[in-house]
Amino acid sequence: MTEVPLLDLRRQYQAIKVEIDSAIAGCLEHTRFILGPEVETFERNIAAYCGTSFAVGVASGTDALLLSLRAFDVGHGDEVITSSFSFFASAANKCLTMELTGGFEPPVGVMHYPGPQPLGDVAYLL
Numbered sequence: 001m002t003e004v005p006l007l008d009l010r011r012q013y014q015a016i017k018v019e020i021d022s023a024i025a026g027c028l029e030h031t032r033f034i035l036g037p038e039v040e041t042f043e044r045n046i047a048a049y050c051g052t053s054f055a056v057g058v059a060s061g062t063d064a065l066l067l068s069l070r071a072f073d074v075g076h077g078d079e080v081i082t083s084s085f086s087f088f089a090s091a092a093n094k095c096l097t098m099e100l101t102g103g104f105e106p107p108v109g110v111m112h113y114p115g116p117q118p119l120g121d122v123a124y125l126l
Helices: 010-015 017-030 037-050 061-071 089-101
Strands: 081-083 108-113 122-125
Touching (some): 010 017, 017 037
Parallel strands (some): 081 108
C-alpha cells in the first residue's frame, strides 16, 4: 500500500527554493524577526490586493480567526457556524472566544454541498 502524506511541501519548496532561501537569509542578516521590513511589505501588498487601505499581519491563522471574532464583537448568545471540514483551529478559536467573552453557543459544524440541488448551494447542519 502506498502512503499518501498529509502535507508534503518539498516539491513546492524546490520550485521556489532560491527565492525562499534569499528571503530567509535577508531576515537572518538584519535580525528584525518581528515587525521587520518584510512584514511592512506584506501588509502593504495584501492591503492593495484586497482593495483596502490597511492590513495587519498576525502570527498565525489561529490569531487571525480570534481577532476576526473579536472585531465582530462575537460574544454571549451568538451562534458561530463553521465548516466541519476545516482545520481544528476554526472551532478551537470559537471555544477560546467563548472562554474570553463569557461564552456564546458552541460552534455549529456544517457540510456544504454545491449545486445542482433544487435550491442551488446547500449547507447542512451537522
